[in-house]
Amino acid sequence: MYLAKIYVTYKPSILDPQGEVIKSALTRLDYTGISQVSQGKYFEVKLDARDVEAATAEVKSFTDSLLINQNTETYRFDLSIVNEDEATL
Amino acid sequence: MYLAKIYVTYKPSILDPQGEVIKSALTRLDYTGISQVSQGKYFEVKLDARDVEAATAEVKSFTDSLLINQNTETYRFDLSIVNEDEATL
Amino acid sequence: MKAAVIRFPGSNCDFDMLYALQDFGIDAEILSADNNDLNDFDAVFLPGGFAYGDYLRTGAIAKFSPIMAAVIQAANDGKLVVGVCNGFQILTEAGLLPGQLQVNKVPGFICEDVELLIENPNTAFTNAYETESIMIPIAHGEGNYYADDATLAQLEDNHQIVFRYAQNPNGSAHDIAGIMNERGNVFGMMPHPERAVDAVTGNVDGQPFFKSILSEIIAGD
Amino acid sequence: MHSDNEITPEMVRDSKIYQQWGLTDTEYQLIVDTLDRLPNYTETGIFSGMWSEHVSYKKSKPILRHFWSTNERVLQGPGEGAGILDIGDNQAVVFKAESHNHPSFVEPYEGAATGVGGILRDIFSMGAQPIAVLDSLRFGELDNAHTHHIVDGVIAGIAGYGNAIGIPTVGGEIGFDPVYAGNPLVNVMAVGLMDQKGMQVGQAKGVGNSIIYVGAKTGRDGINGASFASAEFSTEHESDRSAVQVGDPFLEKLVMDATLQAVRDHSDIIVGIQDMGAAGLLSSSSEMASKAGMGIDLDLNQVPQRETAMTPYELMLSESQERMLFVVKKGEEQVILDLFKKANLDAVIIGRVTDDGRYRLRFNDQVVADVPVDFLTHAPKQDLPMVAPQRLAILKADQFVPDVTDLKQTVLDLVGQPTIASKSDLFRHFDSQVRADTVIKPGGDATLVRIRGTKKALAMTTDVNARYLYLNPKVGAKMAVAEAARNIVATGATPIGITDGLNFGSPDNPEVYYELAQAVDGINELAKQLNTPIISGNVSLYNETDGQAIYPTPMIGMVGLLTDVSKATRIGFQNAGDSIYIIGETSASFNGTEIQKMQTGTIDGQLFEFNDHDEITNQKLVLAAIEQSLLASVHDLSEGGLIVGLLESAFAGHLSFNVVTDMTSEFLFAETPSRFIVSVAPQNRDAFEKLVGESAQKIGEVSDEDQMTIQSSDQLLQLSRQETQTIYQESISWRLKA
Numbered sequence A, B: 001m002y003l004a005k006i007y008v009t010y011k012p013s014i015l016d017p018q019g020e021v022i023k024s025a026l027t028r029l030d031y032t033g034i035s036q037v038s039q040g041k042y043f044e045v046k047l048d049a050r051d052v053e054a055a056t057a058e059v060k061s062f063t064d065s066l067l068i069n070q071n072t073e074t075y076r077f078d079l080s081i082v083n084e085d086e087a088t089l
Numbered sequence C: 001m002k003a004a005v006i007r008f009p010g011s012n013c014d015f016d017m018l019y020a021l022q023d024f025g026i027d028a029e030i031l032s033a034d035n036n037d038l039n040d041f042d043a044v045f046l047p048g049g050f051a052y053g054d055y056l057r058t059g060a061i062a063k064f065s066p067i068m069a070a071v072i073q074a075a076n077d078g079k080l081v082v083g084v085c086n087g088f089q090i091l092t093e094a095g096l097l098p099g100q101l102q103v104n105k106v107p108g109f110i111c112e113d114v115e116l117l118i119e120n121p122n123t124a125f126t127n128a129y130e131t132e133s134i135m136i137p138i139a140h141g142e143g144n145y146y147a148d149d150a151t152l153a154q155l156e157d158n159h160q161i162v163f164r165y166a167q168n169p170n171g172s173a174h175d176i177a178g179i180m181n182e183r184g185n186v187f188g189m190m191p192h193p194e195r196a197v198d199a200v201t202g203n204v205d206g207q208p209f210f211k212s213i214l215s216e217i218i219a220g221d
Numbered sequence D: 001m002h003s004d005n006e007i008t009p010e011m012v013r014d015s016k017i018y019q020q021w022g023l024t025d026t027e028y029q030l031i032v033d034t035l036d037r038l039p040n041y042t043e044t045g046i047f048s049g050m051w052s053e054h055v056s057y058k059k060s061k062p063i064l065r066h067f068w069s070t071n072e073r074v075l076q077g078p079g080e081g082a083g084i085l086d087i088g089d090n091q092a093v094v095f096k097a098e099s100h101n102h103p104s105f106v107e108p109y110e111g112a113a114t115g116v117g118g119i120l121r122d123i124f125s126m127g128a129q130p131i132a133v134l135d136s137l138r139f140g141e142l143d144n145a146h147t148h149h150i151v152d153g154v155i156a157g158i159a160g161y162g163n164a165i166g167i168p169t170v171g172g173e174i175g176f177d178p179v180y181a182g183n184p185l186v187n188v189m190a191v192g193l194m195d196q197k198g199m200q201v202g203q204a205k206g207v208g209n210s211i212i213y214v215g216a217k218t219g220r221d222g223i224n225g226a227s228f229a230s231a232e233f234s235t236e237h238e239s240d241r242s243a244v245q246v247g248d249p250f251l252e253k254l255v256m257d258a259t260l261q262a263v264r265d266h267s268d269i270i271v272g273i274q275d276m277g278a279a280g281l282l283s284s285s286s287e288m289a290s291k292a293g294m295g296i297d298l299d300l301n302q303v304p305q306r307e308t309a310m311t312p313y314e315l316m317l318s319e320s321q322e323r324m325l326f327v328v329k330k331g332e333e334q335v336i337l338d339l340f341k342k343a344n345l346d347a348v349i350i351g352r353v354t355d356d357g358r359y360r361l362r363f364n365d366q367v368v369a370d371v372p373v374d375f376l377t378h379a380p381k382q383d384l385p386m387v388a389p390q391r392l393a394i395l396k397a398d399q400f401v402p403d404v405t406d407l408k409q410t411v412l413d414l415v416g417q418p419t420i421a422s423k424s425d426l427f428r429h430f431d432s433q434v435r436a437d438t439v440i441k442p443g444g445d446a447t448l449v450r451i452r453g454t455k456k457a458l459a460m461t462t463d464v465n466a467r468y469l470y471l472n473p474k475v476g477a478k479m480a481v482a483e484a485a486r487n488i489v490a491t492g493a494t495p496i497g498i499t500d501g502l503n504f505g506s507p508d509n510p511e512v513y514y515e516l517a518q519a520v521d522g523i524n525e526l527a528k529q530l531n532t533p534i535i536s537g538n539v540s541l542y543n544e545t546d547g548q549a550i551y552p553t554p555m556i557g558m559v560g561l562l563t564d565v566s567k568a569t570r571i572g573f574q575n576a577g578d579s580i581y582i583i584g585e586t587s588a589s590f591n592g593t594e595i596q597k598m599q600t601g602t603i604d605g606q607l608f609e610f611n612d613h614d615e616i617t618n619q620k621l622v623l624a625a626i627e628q629s630l631l632a633s634v635h636d637l638s639e640g641g642l643i644v645g646l647l648e649s650a651f652a653g654h655l656s657f658n659v660v661t662d663m664t665s666e667f668l669f670a671e672t673p674s675r676f677i678v679s680v681a682p683q684n685r686d687a688f689e690k691l692v693g694e695s696a697q698k699i700g701e702v703s704d705e706d707q708m709t710i711q712s713s714d715q716l717l718q719l720s721r722q723e724t725q726t727i728y729q730e731s732i733s734w735r736l737k738a
Ligand SMILES: Nc1ncnc2c1ncn2[C@@H]1O[C@H](COP(=O)(O)OP(=O)(O)O)[C@@H](O)[C@H]1O
Pocket: D135, D136, D137, D169, D170, D171, D172, D173, D174, D423, D427, D430, D441, D442, D443, D444, D445, D446, D447, D462, D463, D487, D638, D639
């Protein structure tokens, strides 16, 4: 069993309204040293696959087609081997 | 300048409706080996701080108070040192 | 002449759209997104709502519904394909219209009447309008239209921008409220014309929208 | 959590764990005596759930019994998921209110969201299509980050659930006062429409019939939520909470549509439907059996589960959302199972109806609970002592006198008070128009929703001014009913029924219990005269933080019927040159008002008077004038008095007014009840004056200038509409951003 951790962020050119809102909230709360905040998505997916190559290919495939919108988002991911019922975090 | 990468996930007993719906969509798309999907949030925050300890304390503080909902979410984070204008991903 | 209103799991403006079409004498019925055949229909409407809860991203999961292959086929065949609100979001996710609808610039759902400028009056969706500006309700949290500069330039040059906001409520690029494809048969907009067809609700500015479509479908018959 | 095997009945007795679950020693002893043995862990748990105040109403029932709930329209009174009224043409309207106060304090977004989800299930479990949601909210003053956080979360939660499921949130009310800072109120009301032949009840009749579980899987969400809602809040124990319930409006939309389809197509085989609310599977199943005079036998291994290793106690007490129980005729189950399966929903037979009156639970082939159903569902009633609050005895009779030295500034300050200012910056987050039936949108008096295919429309509103109740619980409660009715009448509709949300402090405090009894009395008295039976409602007690109770806050949800929607009237002035009249007398009514609060920081003194007869007469007059199409606009007067009423009609109509009155200027702020302002077109003036006689006084004209003027007997007030409206419109968002 594989565990894919997938990190999705906006492409640099895309305005991230939520990140902006959080940044100004942090500033109001006196966290003054903060220069940039961006909010993305984080997925944990457990999957069965023949081997690491197959798992990698599968993660790429479904992330490209479903998890992200290629107009605005980009991603990276880590893959690890886990036991059936291991806790994830 | 520090870059904090913060990964937020639901606590184990909290219902994650999004994860369920994404999982069943993946299954319909014939990604049949998938046994679990959870969707969380991913933040990248750039901040100035005296040293690593101060940065760590600050990240913990604002994540607890603003970025996460302590009733339902939990998180972990990595901290790295970056240059002012380095691209993040 | 027959129109289909597609119901995705989570669609919630399907009946509003159906009734609006029927009020204008269009023979319409609701069709589940589980179907995969639209041969019997001359026009297809994707209504508002929260298809699949809008989980992950608006329209992201809906684009893989069985019906969507048929919707793409219908678009390629030159039939009218209209998406309102969530329907617009689904059409962009499915690639039938360019760009993407993002979280409103000031995050949060907004429901209110907004003024729209009719940017291109010579379309299948606007030809019955006799004014340049109308009031139509919006109701969305993710209506902030994004497309890259090249795409925006193309939309402008080809007059594909059909409606613009008079006062931008959500941060949309170029104040875009509604666009069509180059061929002019696929159209999407965030505001809800189907909520503005009945005098009793106090606003009839959506009527010419449906009249335009009616005359277009009849002409195509 | 231990499993049942580990904790023996003796351990339950000796450790007194039942006390933590809210059972008293006396109650526990009663269980032991009645069962004639020690209850085991699971049994003790289910008694504690069923006997909590939130589920059993054991403390409030002796008072609620007095509610008047029958007239010619009532098809279903209190006792079911929601009440039902006949509205002609074989149609019926269904409505009820629900509170989610404590959950919304702990977790504002999910607390409010699941409140909406829960009240909608109450409606569609009766077989009705929900058509509208309303809310009634109370928060602390908008001057601190914590309150901002609660306000933002609650508003987003109502929006997040209601918008997604596609039921418009059409109205409500929001008030601010320091007493709610640690205990906000989040009441939601839902209204549904049905054909009378589709009526469903939550009963488990017929031996051998199947109990079918439908919808979301069960997790450990909100375990002991019912006991939690029935206990006082202490800031120290704020972190001592159960797993937060998370709502899934997408799933509920599927459950709702499938349930309504089942009712439409298979009413012949459906015996009963019940939603799972407080105390989840436990209360829904036991109440269905008890109401039918039957027993029930459940196999808990069949319950769809989201988490592993759940115990019977957890399965029964879980408050996971979006779940329903169906009772279906034996042998016909497959039809229902298939229907839900087609909608991609879990539907499983989990038990049967029996005729032995026992509530029996099986788990892993063992009987883990076996108790008499009726005993379980009928908590021992408690008659509590009551005494008039000390504070009422010492209130002074004199009415407060507003300081109007700088009249203009006083008015500008008043319209910027959060309780007076427009709430549109908050309610714009709600989709108020989905279903395309909203005739009068939020922002007026009552909201109006048409019934498609007929000429009818339903008016709805929620109201209560808790400050009045604080000064006089009974009269204040009457005034809440009166205000709700005035709001309904202002649209042209006739009030037909009430649901309530009784938010009070701890009933164990005799002063609070007195307030509750008095409020119910007041509601009842006026409801009878208005012919608006109280057909459903909700009680939320223990609204206290660190020993400080909220103001007595009985929210009144009211529905009215307008038989010809084309007659609907709105609050906004229509045309320059129309005459403005005030209906009803104005007197020195200042104690408990917004101006007193603004100028003194508190409310004090005996409440001004309320006259039932004037109220009813004035309402009838307005309805008669609307019936004859004589009125261009109608607005009732409430918080802020005449000045606020005039301004709101001006803002809504984008027109101004020139008013002359022989009152002195402080009377502009009087909150004397039973008043309306109306505007009348020139051609209708004579007919109107003939109809109303002395009951209305002409006070001015509508104008299309920017300047609004009021010449009182002592001062001339001049205001710019644009400037004043900006304050009224933006004040809440300014404060939230500050
Ligand atoms: N929380 C809310 N949700 C929806 N509508 C609201 C809310 N609060 C206020 N409104 C709307 O704003 C208008 C004015 O409300 P309110 O001042 O309470 O009226 P009134 O004094 O006539 O009872 C009404 O139409 C009401 O429905």
